Amino acid sequence: NDSTVLIATGNNIISCVFNKTRLKSAVALLPGGKEFQNQVNCFLYDDAKTLWVGTSSGIIYRLHKSQRTEKCFIPGNYIVRTLAEDSMHTMWAGTDKGLFVFSKEGKLIKSVYNSSGLLNDCIYSILPIKKTNSVFAATNLGLSFISFAGVLKNYSKELGLQNMEFNTASCVQSKSGKLYFGGVDGITSLYPEALSVMKDSPGIYITTTVI
Numbered sequence: 001n002d003s004t005v006l007i008a009t010g011n012n013i014i015s016c017v018f019n020k021t022r023l024k025s026a027v028a029l030l031p032g033g034k035e036f037q038n039q040v041n042c043f044l045y046d047d048a049k050t051l052w053v054g055t056s057s058g059i060i061y062r063l064h065k066s067q068r069t070e071k072c073f074i075p076g077n078y079i080v081r082t083l084a085e086d087s088m089h090t091m092w093a094g095t096d097k098g099l100f101v102f103s104k105e106g107k108l109i110k111s112v113y114n115s116s117g118l119l120n121d122c123i124y125s126i127l128p129i130k131k132t133n134s135v136f137a138a139t140n141l142g143l144s145f146i147s148f149a150g151v152l153k154n155y156s157k158e159l160g161l162q163n164m165e166f167n168t169a170s171c172v173q174s175k176s177g178k179l180y181f182g183g184v185d186g187i188t189s190l191y192p193e194a195l196s197v198m199k200d201s202p203g204i205y206i207t208t209t210v211i
Contacts, residue, residue: 008040013053029063036061042169044083046091048104054080054093062106072106081168084126088133090148094123099137099146110148117152118144125171127179129192136192138166138181143188145195155195162186 006029007014013029029051030036039056046052051063058077062070074080078095085091090109091102098121101110114121120141128135134147141164145153157164163185170182181188 006043006045008043011036011038011040013040013043013051030061031069041080042083044085044091046085046104047089050104052083052091054083056080058095060093060102060106070106072102072108074100075108075111081123082125082171084128084135086128086133086135086148087131088148090133092126092128092135092137094126094137096123097121099123099126101148112146112152117154118146119154119156124166124168125181127171127173127181130177136179136181136190138171138183138188140165143181145192153195160188162188 003018005016005018007016014026015029016026017024030053038059040053041056042054044052049065053061053063055061056079058074058080060072060074060080062072074093074095076097078097080093080095082094083091089104091104093100093102097113099112099118100108101112103109112118118139120139122140123137124140125138126135132147133149134145134151137144137146142157143155143161143166145151145155155161162183166181166183172180174180178189178191
């Protein structure tokens with residue numbers, strides 16, 4: 001809403017409620033105790049108002065509206081850098097070692113690695129594509145389109161990116177559906193539908209003939 005701001009601290013998410021410029025309350029959303037002493041890296045409220053919190057230990061906490069907390073585990077306990085929910089309410093988690101897809105109930109249903117076709121396993125940021133079960137992921141070595149169905153397309157600096165390396169959580173989607181990704185040398189922006197119709201029309205050059 002227009003009066004609540006969520007802030008990530010070292011090991012919790014703080015819900016701050018304001019009345020204009022005055023802070024009325026600040027409440028920690030995750031339960032206290034040693035069990036939750038994990039470095040918080042990212043968080044996201046999904047469409048069902050469940051809070052997903054990614055940590056540096058490879059644990060994703062899910063806090064329901066009822067205040068019930070569950071855990072999801074990233075294979076290998078890799079750092080969770082970014083979270084995104086697509087239009088089909090599937091949750092995508094970007095880590096230092098691959099992309100992991102969870103159902104809305106928190107079950108791991110898919111993994112995508114360099115061996116699957118990614119240019120690089122380190123996922124810095126993710127943005128969903130409207131009305132689809134797919135995302136764009138900014139990595140340490142370019143930009144990748146990934147669909148849940150298994151389609152994967154990579155885009156490198158030669159295709160117009162600001163550079164090959166992007167920055168953690170540096171991304172936003174405009175109301176028009178345009179995606180923006182921040183990197184080490186600026187910002188890359190794109191309309192997903194425009195890329196989907198791009199065709200490669202190579203020039204043909206004859207350098208020699210043999211009879």
